[in-house]
Structures are given as structure tokens and as C-alpha cells.
Amino acid sequence: MTSISTLLPTYATVNLAALAHNLSRIKRYLSPGCEVMAIVKANAYGHGALDIAQSLSRQGIGRFAVASLDEGIALRQAGLSAPIVVLGALFEEQVSDFVAHRLTPVVSDGHILPALAKAVHSHPVPYPIHLKAETGMGRLGFSPEELLSLLDDPILQSPLRVEGMMTHLADADGADSTFTERQLEAFHALLEQIRQRGLTIPLVHTANSAAIVRFPEAHFSLVRPGIMLYGYHTLPASSPAPDLQPVLSLRTTIAHLRTIPRGGTVSYNGTFVAKRPTRVAVLPIGYADGYSRRLSNRGSVLIQGRRAPIIGLVCMDMIMVDVTDLAQLRVGEPVTLIGQQGQESIWADEVADWIGTIPYEVLCGIGSRVPRLYESA
Ligand SMILES: Cc1ncc(COP(=O)(O)O)c(C=O)c1O
Numbered sequence: 001m002t003s004i005s006t007l008l009p010t011y012a013t014v015n016l017a018a019l020a021h022n023l024s025r026i027k028r029y030l031s032p033g034c035e036v037m038a039i040v041k042a043n044a045y046g047h048g049a050l051d052i053a054q055s056l057s058r059q060g061i062g063r064f065a066v067a068s069l070d071e072g073i074a075l076r077q078a079g080l081s082a083p084i085v086v087l088g089a090l091f092e093e094q095v096s097d098f099v100a101h102r103l104t105p106v107v108s109d110g111h112i113l114p115a116l117a118k119a120v121h122s123h124p125v126p127y128p129i130h131l132k133a134e135t136g137m138g139r140l141g142f143s144p145e146e147l148l149s150l151l152d153d154p155i156l157q158s159p160l161r162v163e164g165m166m167t168h169l170a171d172a173d174g175a176d177s178t179f180t181e182r183q184l185e186a187f188h189a190l191l192e193q194i195r196q197r198g199l200t201i202p203l204v205h206t207a208n209s210a211a212i213v214r215f216p217e218a219h220f221s222l223v224r225p226g227i228m229l230y231g232y233h234t235l236p237a238s239s240p241a242p243d244l245q246p247v248l249s250l251r252t253t254i255a256h257l258r259t260i261p262r263g264g265t266v267s268y269n270g271t272f273v274a275k276r277p278t279r280v281a282v283l284p285i286g287y288a289d290g291y292s293r294r295l296s297n298r299g300s301v302l303i304q305g306r307r308a309p310i311i312g313l314v315c316m317d318m319i320m321v322d323v324t325d326l327a328q329l330r331v332g333e334p335v336t337l338i339g340q341q342g343q344e345s346i347w348a349d350e351v352a353d354w355i356g357t358i359p360y361e362v363l364c365g366i367g368s369r370v371p372r373l374y375e376s377a
Helices: 016-027 041-045 049-058 069-077 092-100 110-119 144-151 178-196 209-214 348-354 359-364
Strands: 011-015 064-066 084-086 103-107 127-132 160-166 203-207 248-253 256-260 278-283 300-303 306-309 319-322 334-341 344-346 372-375
Touching (some): 041 069, 049 064, 049 372, 069 084, 092 103, 092 110, 103 110, 110 160, 160 178, 178 203, 300 319, 306 344, 348 359
Parallel strands (some): 064 084, 103 127, 160 203
Antiparallel strands (some): 334 344
């Protein structure tokens, strides 16, 4: 792929055909009637929440989840009309904005309910909320006992309507399934007690990407895939890997070429010292674009379909790579940091491995000044 232009030297491409492919693979794990609620928080893991949500809407996805009120408002204001669940923390001061933007809160703490009930008091139709049970994540959620007593509380009567019940699995991608099985047992027991009280909750959801693949008993009426939509998984080696296609590629362009002598240094603090006369390419991307400083003297990029190692510390706006072994380079030459170039590829999971993290962090971290360009094939 050639660089779009030196007017736009650093950019990400987002392949919507790959997104559609991944969605079709996710659906293969689901029983009829089980819906997908697409996780588009953190700017759709760095891919662009609005474009991803619109593309998934065109493929029949009718429900989305974000982490925060402002992420939900941004999607509403951009015209997304589908239900949007806000998974993250909820504050009393936010409830009127939730209602004004028709966002569905996940309630994890009873203290919020009086304010919420007041905010929807004159709402013409029941206002949906989801309740979260804490079964082992150790994060947000009611204990099953708290939840059962809450369900008897008149505050949960109209105009509030308990549309959803959820929990979050802490170890669905762990090699040992015991912890997840225990969480699911606790959640099933809670659902059984709710059923015995004659209550029906239409949307029940627990499964993130790993649980979609590994725990069919976690599917219920709705699943919550994030990372698999974007083409990655973190499943243990014992699980057959799903056939996914990474959606995002990160590219830049050679801005400058220079040759330094043996003993010359590159970037701050002289952490790279040339052991031979070294051809250095300067690339206009840095940690301010989300290209982690931990990649200093560690990562590689692709130029002419070959790997070129990063030398010296990653700067805020630039990195330098060793291109001594590459022939006939010129300023303007396309560079791939995440993606395929020729026969070679570097994907976000490899970048994550280099710096001891997960592909989620690499993708979410891609900065707001990197334009996202959407392509359908
Ligand atoms: C509550 C909740 N559900 C679902 C997901 C999606 O997880 P994954 O990206 O592993 O599919 C997340 C992501 O962190 C989450 O916080």
C-alpha cells in the first residue's frame, strides 16, 4: 500500500469489511435469539466509535455499549438512535443527562436510584435500566443478596424498568476455567431466584469475547463482544483460535533520512549508539500518537515489506528506525507500524507482546491526532 500523501503522513486505516467478517464469526458461536451488543467504548477500542457503530448498525446490530456518559452523549449527538448502555461508573449528578440523551445506565449501587427515579418521574414510557451483579470481578455491582432485596424495593417500579441484568467475568480468557464456572454458577443461581419470584428480565448478559468462544452457558439473551470485533482475541493456547481479521492498520511515512557514523547516537539520552555506520529514517509518529515510549529500542516497523528496528527513545512526535539494510529509500516512503506490508505483518498483539501489555491497550492508546480513514475492503 502506498502512502496517501505526505499531506497526511501518519494515519490509521479501519477496514470495515474485516469488521463485518469478525461480526459474522462471532455470530457463529451464538444460538438463535442471542443478540450482539457491540462494545464501542474507548472510541471503539481506538477505531472510531461513530463509524464503527454506524457500520455495525448497517449489519443489523441494534444495541451498543460505551463506558461513560460522555461517550454515550457523543454517539447520540452524532445521530446514533439505537439503545446505548453505559457500562461504567454512574454518578448522581449525571442522571438528568442520561435521561436527556436516552442512555441506559448500568446501576451498581442503590444510592443512585432515588435520583434516577426522580429524573424519569414524568417520563411517558418506562425507562430502561440494567442492574449489575458482582460475582467475582471485584469491581462494580451488587452482591446477589443486595440485588434480590433491591428487586423488592418499590423504587424499581415504573417509570423505572429493569430491562437488563448483567455480571462481568474476570477470567474468561484464563487457562483454568474454574473461576469463570464459579462466577457463572453464582449468576445462574441469582437468575433462578429472580425467576422464582415471577420476575422477567428481558436482557441478560455476561459474555465478553473470550466467554463467547469458551462458555456457551454465559451467552443468555445478549453477548458483549469488544476485542473480537476488532480482530483480536486473548484466548489461552488450549482454545481453538477464532478466524478473525485485524481491523486497524497504523501507517506513517519516512520524513527524513540521514547516515550517522559508528559511535553516533540517536534520540534523547543517547540510549542507541551505532555499532556501524547507520542509515536512520525519521518517522513522524511518537508517544503523543499512542505509539508507546516503551517501544524505545525494542519495536520494529515495516518498510518495503521488511522489518526495521526502532533505535533510541521514542519521542513525543517522532521515532527513528535503522534502515541500513534497506535499499534505495526515499523521503515519502510508506511505513507500516501495525498492519500488513508485502508479505510481512506486525499486528497489535505483537506490538503488545514487545511491551508486556495486551492488544486492547495498544489499540485504545492510538491518539486523537491520528486520522482514521475508513475503507470497505
Ligand atoms: C463490562 C464489559 N463487557 C464487555 C467487555 C468487552 O470485553 P472484550 O473486549 O474482552 O470482548 C468489556 C471490556 O472491557 C467490559 O468492560
